[in-house]
Amino acid sequence: MAYPDELLVEGERVVxxxxxxxxxxxxxxxxxxxxxxxxxxxxxxxxxxxWGHWAWLALAVVALGLVIRFTVVPVVRWRTTHFVVTTRRVLVREGVFTRRGIDIPLKRINSVQFRHTIFERIVGSGTLIIESASDEPLEFDDVPGVEKVHMLLYDELSDISPA
Structure with a gap:
């Protein structure tokens, strides 16, 4: 699923x-x-x-509640969390009813690092750490293909001409 183009500024494209x-x-x-x-x-x-019919009804209600809370909610949370790199910025958006987001202009990024445990290396994920002009580095957990994302960000940063 592509990131919505109407959320991008003129001349910006999703990388x-x-x-x-x-x-x-x-x-x-x-x-x-x-x-x-x-x-x-x-x-x-x-x-x-x-009393089997009443037990079935009670089981259905309990099962539905458990499935919604422990399966549907995490899947929707996963599906509505976006990590996007564009030609101008890094965007993170998450949430359905209450949306949260952060934008980091590429020009403000000082360094990009990653780390992953042995398990994360096996499954192909890790934590991306972006240092920008802010006080604290920003850490993004569970980024798939974190090394490729790191290389892509580094490549995008090298394409920016100094202002």
């Missing part, structure tokens, strides 16, 4: 657009499978009882 790494979705998927498995088992046990 890279990513969502957080898929590893953020592992626990929500496991929760979904666990809820379905346990719910199905309990529904089968309660099915032969005279």
């Amino acid at each position: 890279m657009h990513k969502h957080p790494h898929w590893k953020m979705l592992v626990v929500p998927v496991l929760v979904l499978l666990l809820v379905v498995a346990i719910g199905s088992y309990l529904a089968a046990l309660a099915g032969s009882q005279t």
Whole structure:
């Protein structure tokens, strides 16, 4: 999915657009499978009882609540989090109802670093650290292909002519 062009300024184009790494979705998927498995088992046990219909209804309500809270919400959060590099800035946007964002003009970036653990190297993610004119470096966790993003940002920074 491309980043919306109407959010870009004139002459700006998207160089890279990513969502957080898929590893953020592992626990929500496991929760979904666990809820379905346990719910199905309990529904089968309660099915032969005279009060089985009420038990099925209660199980459905509990299962739906668990799936919404521990699967749907994290998936929507993942899907609505954007890490975008354009020809002029780095943008991070997240949220559905309450949106948060940060824009870092490329001209204000002093250095770009990355780090990743052995596990993150295996799955292909890491933390991107951007030092700009602000006091504290900004850290972006779970960036997929963090080394490639680092190289891309470095390349974009080298294309900026000094003002």
